[in-house]
Amino acid sequence: MPISRRDMIVAGLLSLATFPSKALAATAEVLTFDTLYESFGVLGLKFSAQVLALKDKPVSISGYMAPPLRAESDFFVLTKNPLSICPFCQSDADWPLDIMVVYLSEASPLVTAGAKVTVSGILDIGSFIDPDSGFVSQLRVRNASYRKA
């Protein structure tokens, strides 16, 4: 299907845009999925010293936005790789262990689902159950904004 001019303009704007439009101004420490954990073993995971030191500080991290529960939402899951195969996955409990949950500063249409994005916000560590969805997370970026990577 040929792409319309309107679609091309929107796509161009999207690649430049930051969501939500009010972005965090503070300089953020760059995190990568590879350095989140000091150890990742059969008996559990341990946060890296870098992550522990950045608790409650501004960070940025790039990853893939997993398709959200709702098209317009104030949170999404960020994964190291695009959501991979799970032929008989029956529940959301089958997420990879090293996910980052992103809570946006305000709800916005999550138009870049499936794409690589860079998230900026405040790093939050610890076990948390989302009151709306019941989703359990250990690591979050709060008050976040994102842009296409």
Added chain:
Amino acid sequence: MKLSTSLIISLIGLGLAVPASAQVIYPLNRAEILAGSKFDLKVEFPVVVARDKVSITLNGVDAVKALGGTLEFVDKEDGQEASSYLLRNVTIEKAGSYSLEAKAGDASSKVNWTVFDTPKGKIAKNIILFIGDGMSVAQRTAARMLSKGIEEGKYKGDLAMDDMPYMALVSTSGSDSVVTDSANSMSAYTSGHKTCVNALGVYCSRAKSNLDHPRVETISELVKRKQGLSVGVVTNSEIEDATPAGMVSHTRKRADYNDIVRMFYDVKPDIIMGGGSPNFLPKATLGSKRTDEDNYIEKFKSEGYSFVSTATEMRAASQGGATKILGLFNTGNVDGAYDQKFKKGTTGKFPDQPDLAEQTKIAIDALSKNDKGFVLMVESSRIDKYAHSLDWERSVYDTILLDNAVQVAKDYSAKHGDTLVIVVADHTHMVGIIGTYNDDLPGTTPREHLETYQNSKFPDYKPDANGYPETVDLKRRLAFTFGSYPDHCFDSKPHLDGEFAPAAAGSVKGTYVANETYCTPGSVKVVGNLPTDANSGVHSADDVILTAMGPGSEMFHGRLDNTFVFRAMTTALGLAKN
């Protein structure tokens, strides 16, 4: 056609005949039940019935009188306007034909069961059951080509699984559908009863809770209860996955991993080895997938198990004489043979994962210390997982992996003469070798490189000492083809750096699109033939091949139902004669 209760009442009021919506009875019609094995009898009525208006008879005798046990009569099951009759944990001791009739007023249902004996008594001391998950004929053929070689049409060697005296074709459909999954197909092997997709060790009734369905006894429970045998469950999948879970579980839902860990603990197989550690860790531990604070690693250790998480620790436990070992070697599935050999997959995080053949030897060493005997199940699970992800080289490497493990068991069986060894798949995939791909041919698309018939010259895979080709990156390689697939980009080349991921989640939740990472020059975008909610290939209903050796193997010939495998194993062990 189901009628609402109010419609039935109004029809009765008008004096019209109500079509008898029949009561449903579990076990199902034509069930074959081992004499003395435990099962739950359940009758589901389509409407609310009065307890005293109900007559349930086994060969004409009231079921409670015939079977014993405590009757549970539920007026309204799970709040529905429908009654249920339950007799749990009953056994039928005498072999023969049985008719279970359930009457309520005019409506009547009947099922027939065969209860079988094991008249010859114990002819095998031990059983080793190998499951090549998803292993179809094409994987066997390709494994033989890659690991043994072929010249002028004749193979230069046989697979260990080929060279076994008895062979049969086994049909795998479940009670509910043409195509099965690994759960109900494994359940057929471990319980002798057919059930539905996703179910393990239970019939699929209308009960709302996954844990509340009518149960059947597993072979692990039977051999421990009746003969005091040791049991081993060894796999390279998450230990909670359907095939290993089938050895111990009773649940309508294979995905309930946390329940399955508890079931492993209830049955306590002596050797438990696989991946899937997060479901053993208490919720408070970072990386846990449990919703409670139970620490199953500590629980098993307090029952005398040696806990190991690397191949080195496993060897040490074995050399130390451990007879009970819990081995968890990965947070997910254990890496397959290709990724372990070429250091891909998660080998960076888990550098010392075990090999299935070595695990088979260690399991046999530990289990054979029980002079009453043992039942060991060994699974090469990723033959199936890599078939789902359309990664044939990895699927075939894990077929060779299985074959190396089979050789260990055959050697043991030949030496001792008392061990029945069975090699079988749980179901098949839509796979076939249609020729060769040759990169030296002109053209930029896979079809221009495909050689068929007389042009499909023998490729030259060079196997190492364990039968694995030193490289799969050949100019001429097998055209191992998949027949069920989502949208994906295909270039005919092996995925050297990591498992193929043909499809990725689309922007609409629940749909999948071609994974653009692979849509490189030389590839073609293939439109999937599966529904858009499929992210990988699917199983097929084709029959599987079973081969066997040792005492009792002569029972396997011709075409068999998959439930017969349970019958043959329990017959070889003489399990009804206690």
